Amino acid sequence: xxxxxxxxxxxxxxxxxxxxxxxxxxxxxxxxxxxxxxxxxxxxxxxxxxxxxxxxxxxxxxxxxxxxxxxxxxxxxxxxxxxxxxxxxxxxxxxxxxxxxxxxxxxxxxxxxxxxxxxxxxxxxxxxxxxxxxxxxxxxxxxxxxxxxxxxxxxxxxxxxxxxxxxxxxxxxxxxxxxxxxxxxxxxxxxxxxxxxxxxxxxxxxxxxxxxxxxxxxxxxxxxxxxxxxxxxxxxxxxxxxxxxxxxxxxxxxxxxxxxxxxxxxxxxxxxxxxxxxxxxxxxxxxxxxxxxxxxxxxxxxxxxxxxxxxxxxxxxxxxxxxxxxxxxxxxxxxxxxxxxxxxxxxxxxxxxxxxxxxxxxxx
Amino acid sequence: xxxxxxxxxxxxxxxxxxxxxxxxxxxxxxxxxxxxxxxxxxxxxxxxxxxxxxxxxxxxxxxxxxxxxxxxxxxxxxxxxxxxxxxxxxxxxxxxxxxxxxxxxxxxxxxxxxxxxxxxxxxxxxxxxxxxxxxxxxxxxxxxxxxxxxxxxxxxxxxxxxxxxxxxxxxxxxxxxxxxxxxxxxxxxxxxxxxxxxxxxxxxxxxxxxxxxxxxxxxxxxxxxxxxxxxxxxxxxxxxxxxxxxxxxxxxxxxxxxxxxxxxxxxxxxxxxxxxxxxxxxxxxxxxxxxxxxxxxxxxxxxxxxxxxxxxxxxxxxxxxxxxxxxxxxxxxxxxxxxxxxxxxxxxxxxxxxxxxxxxxxxxxxxxxxxxxxxxxxxxxxxxxxxxxxxxxxxxxxxxxxxxxxxxxxxxxxxxxxxxxxxxxxxxxxxxxxxxxxxxxxxxxxxxxxxxxxxxxxxxxxxxxxxxxxxxxxxxxxxxxxxxxxxxxxxxxxxxxxxxxxxxxxxx
Numbered sequence: 093x094x095x096x097x098x099x100x101x102x103x104x105x106x107x108x109x110x111x112x113x114x115x116x117x118x119x120x121x122x123x124x125x126x127x128x129x130x131x132x133x134x135x136x137x138x139x140x141x142x143x144x145x146x147x148x149x150x151x152x153x154x155x156x157x158x159x160x161x162x163x164x165x166x167x168x169x170x171x172x173x174x175x176x177x178x179x180x181x182x183x184x185x186x187x188x189x190x191x192x193x194x195x196x197x198x199x200x201x202x203x204x205x206x207x208x209x210x211x212x213x214x215x216x217x218x219x220x221x222x223x224x225x226x227x228x229x230x231x232x233x234x235x236x237x238x239x240x241x242x243x244x245x246x247x248x249x250x251x252x253x254x255x256x257x258x259x260x261x262x263x264x265x266x267x268x269x270x271x272x273x274x275x276x277x278x279x280x281x282x283x284x285x286x287x288x289x290x291x292x293x294x295x296x297x298x299x300x301x302x303x304x305x306x307x308x309x310x311x312x313x314x315x316x317x318x319x320x321x322x323x324x325x326x327x328x329x330x331x332x333x334x335x336x337x338x339x340x341x342x343x344x345x346x347x348x349x350x351x352x353x354x355x356x357x358x359x360x361x362x363x364x365x366x367x368x369x370x371x372x373x374x375x376x377x378x379x380x381x382x383x384x385x386x387x388x389x390x391x392x393x394x395x396x397x398x399x400x401x402x403x404x405x406x407x408x409x410x411x412x413x414x415x416x417x418x419x420x421x422x423x424x425x426x427x428x429x430x431x432x433x434x435x436x437x438x439x440x441x442x443x444x445x446x447x448x449x450x451x452x453x454x455x456x
Numbered sequence: 457x458x459x460x461x462x463x464x465x466x467x468x469x470x471x472x473x474x475x476x477x478x479x480x481x482x483x484x485x486x487x488x489x490x491x492x493x494x495x496x497x498x499x500x501x502x503x504x505x506x507x508x509x510x511x512x513x514x515x516x517x518x519x520x521x522x523x524x525x526x527x528x529x530x531x532x533x534x535x536x537x538x539x540x541x542x543x544x545x546x547x548x549x550x551x552x553x554x555x556x557x558x559x560x561x562x563x564x565x566x567x568x569x570x571x572x573x574x575x576x577x578x579x580x581x582x583x584x585x586x587x588x589x590x591x592x593x594x595x596x597x598x599x600x601x602x603x604x605x606x607x608x609x610x611x612x613x614x615x616x617x618x619x620x621x622x623x624x625x626x627x628x629x630x631x632x633x634x635x636x637x638x639x640x641x642x643x644x645x646x647x648x649x650x651x652x653x654x655x656x657x658x659x660x661x662x663x664x665x666x667x668x669x670x671x672x673x674x675x676x677x678x679x680x681x682x683x684x685x686x687x688x689x690x691x692x693x694x695x696x697x698x699x700x701x702x703x704x705x706x707x708x709x710x711x712x713x714x715x716x717x718x719x720x721x722x723x724x725x726x727x728x729x730x731x732x733x734x735x736x737x738x739x740x741x742x743x744x745x746x747x748x749x750x751x752x753x754x755x756x757x758x759x760x761x762x763x764x765x766x767x768x769x770x771x772x773x774x775x776x777x778x779x780x781x782x783x784x785x786x787x788x789x790x791x792x793x794x795x796x797x798x799x800x801x802x803x804x805x806x807x808x809x810x811x812x813x814x815x816x817x818x819x820x821x822x823x824x825x826x827x828x829x830x831x832x833x834x835x836x837x838x839x840x841x842x843x844x845x846x847x848x849x850x851x852x853x854x855x856x857x858x859x860x861x862x863x864x865x866x867x868x869x870x871x872x873x874x875x876x877x878x879x880x881x882x883x884x885x886x887x888x889x890x891x892x893x894x895x896x897x898x899x900x901x902x903x904x905x906x907x908x909x910x911x912x913x914x915x916x917x918x919x920x921x922x923x924x925x926x927x928x929x930x931x932x933x934x935x936x937x938x939x940x941x942x943x944x945x946x947x948x949x950x951x952x953x954x955x956x957x958x959x960x961x962x963x964x
Contacts, residue, residue: 323820326812329806333807333821335788335789
């Protein structure tokens with residue numbers, strides 16, 4: 093018997109947490125001598141007030157969708173994949189190789205190939221920690237963190253020594269050919285007659301990310317594989333009893349997780365930069381953890397949380413641009429949100445439970 | 457006695473969880489220096505009542521008097537201060553701490569550990585001597601047996617100067633001998649003037665150990681009687697609300713072909729210890745073979761091997777075909793496709809996923825079977841309707857497939873597992889501790905289902921630490937001790953005494 097109805101659990105609890113985080117953030121802004129109301133206004137107009145703002149918000153959200161889903165899938169198997177950052181970096185390498193080595197006739201085929209390559213590279217990067225966990229019991233949190241550093245080093249080496257065009261001083265690959273240019277939301281929405289900012293980076297990958305949400309949901313709640321992943325995550329001893337192989341599930345869940353993280357690269361590498369640069373991921377792998385946490389590891393929750401964090405990213409950039417509020421403050425706000433929605437979850441939930449109990453008793 | 461104030465008096469305690477009235481206007485008086493039994497089926501409200509007394513829940517209505525004084529118990533600290541000690545069904549011990557460390561945990565004197573350990577050791581030895589508890593203070597919890605772990609829990613309460621000791625289903629995990637020892641200790645505590653409340657669903661224990669007994673049914677206290685003036689049959693009827701069959705009604709077995717044939721089976725555990733040391737055993741169609749033995753003598757490992765989640769060496773055949781004991785085809789799924797059903801010993805850790813709904817648990821282990829698929833996806837509707845049928849046929853209450861497993865009572869959880877395994881129509885059913893933590897009404901039902909499966913000509917291997925249950929259910933009994941089978945007896949031709957000797961390792 094759940095005390096709190098589902099709608100309250102899913103909507104009210106995160107909403108209240110968010111409000112608390114917002115109030116505290118406002119106090120912080122006040123404390124540094126700025127006007128919180130003006131700051132909120134600026135963030136909202138900056139991130140949501142124009143199609144340009146939306147274009148950035150959705151672009152960031154797309155990144156977070158992939159990394160958030162990646163963390164969620166692993167989490168359902170009881171695995172904490174902190175390696176989204178490294179897996180997304182390697183995904184970028186996959187995308188770059190796919191785009192540069194083959195002369196694609198059309199962006200659709202290129203996108204398909206790049207997605208596969210990104211997924212495979214990301215999955216491969218997750219496979220080693222997964223194997224070490226499944227066979228040797230090396231803790232996946234430690235190994236995936238280490239693999240983030242190794243990924244950065246690998247990418248550095250590859251970009252500087254192997255893929256840098258001759259004569260370039262920039263540790264980046266050559267620009268991808270025009271044929272693999274992905275349609276932006278401007279191009280897509282233009283077809284149906286909606287005016288969308290031309291210079292914003294949101295692109296067709298956003299739709300793929302939504303598709304990924306649906307597929308992850310189907311996988312987890314509608315297939316026996318997802319059932320096995322969730323079973324294993326809830327109870328390893330019960331999974332063994334049922335004949336579910338811990339090795340297989342650890343590997344599969346991490347491969348899917350790594351693959352999803354890797355696929356982020358079609359957004360930032362193929363869709364936006366159109367070449368692979370150093371540090372292309374920009375921390376999105378870590379934001380994915382917060383997104384999964386806030387979205388309660390459910391694809392729909394991850395979707396909402398990703399949009400929220402996209403908004404914070406874009407709104408924060410605007411703040412830094414137009415006020416003397418430093419960029420770092422955005423990190424503070426993000427941290428507060430993570431703190432309230434994740435770590436302090438019970439602080440909101442418990443009083444709410446008590447409230448609902450009182451209401452129910454009043455009715456009875 | 458009459459002029460003394462009761463050690464505990466509850467007046468009109470009521471507690472509701474949402475629409476469920478767990479305790480309805482309960483009043484009870486427990487005199488000091490007595491053992492008072494509280495008996496009732498799972499879900500009757502015994503645990504809720506004790507949780508109120510121990511400060512886990514706050515009663516909606518009612519008053520608590522300790523030694524005649526009205527007492528508020530908002531939390532367990534207050535309960536301890538009022539002299540109440542609780543021994544939970546699931547022990548609350550830190551596995552890798554020593555006995556001594558566990559005992560002072562939360563009751564340390566001062567900030568430094570060492571002096572408080574030394575002081576505690578002295579107190580502890582005194583307590584042990586006084587009550588004959590026989591516990592080594594330096595033993596590490598995970599290395600000592602369940603019986604001793606329980607004595608540690610009792611010591612913990614005594615160390616906190618408890619005058620009133622509440623024991624929640626204390627014998628659920630004990631052997632008959634350990635249970636006897638526990639009751640001797642309780643007797644001694646009573647002589648020293650302690651008051652003991654014993655919560656159980658086992659009639660025999662009530663009859664053996666208590667002075668007075670209260671019966672609870674559906675949140676209400678239906679009767680409080682002197683134990684010497686009642687009978688097990690009367691108590692059972694009060695508990696369930698109807699006449700109950702205390703024996704298992706079954707005809708003699710008509711064993712057919714050998715279904716399970718075990719030869720020279722050896723099991724080595726993860727630590728390299730040999731747990732099963734070469735056993736031979738046969739189970740025929742249409743018979744129930746019971747494995748008796750004190751917990752930890754290799755029975756669990758035997759079930760794990762047959763159920764497909766532990767490796768072993770030796771030779772096992774099912775219906776004449778060899779069974780893989782290691783490698784790819786020795787997992788639980790392969791066992792199920794070969795026609796082995798398994799009701800595991802620990803339904804909460806193994807048999808069920810407590811956070812999953814009843815319908816998700818109904819598919820557990822069989823989730824890849826064709827009946828539960830539609831194309832690439834799980835056919836959730838089919839699983840759900842299958843669950844509804846199973847819940848109805850096995851009388852699972854409440855019959856709501858969407859409820860998570862953890863919100864069912866122990867008996868109903870076991871029925872969910874049993875329905876899942878039995879209705880797959882297995883050739884061999886492995887059953888571990890089928891009625892551990894299960895109420896009387898459900899025990900009767902579960903036993904009937906197992907016998908019914910036998911009568912359909914299926915082979916059943918039953919492992920239980922309850923000798924009574926083995927004798928009542930099994931047609932043939934094999935006793936395990938230290939990884940060996942000490943002997944086999946027909947259950948009609950043996951008794952608890954003979955089996956008890958075999959269980960202790962005395963050659964028959």
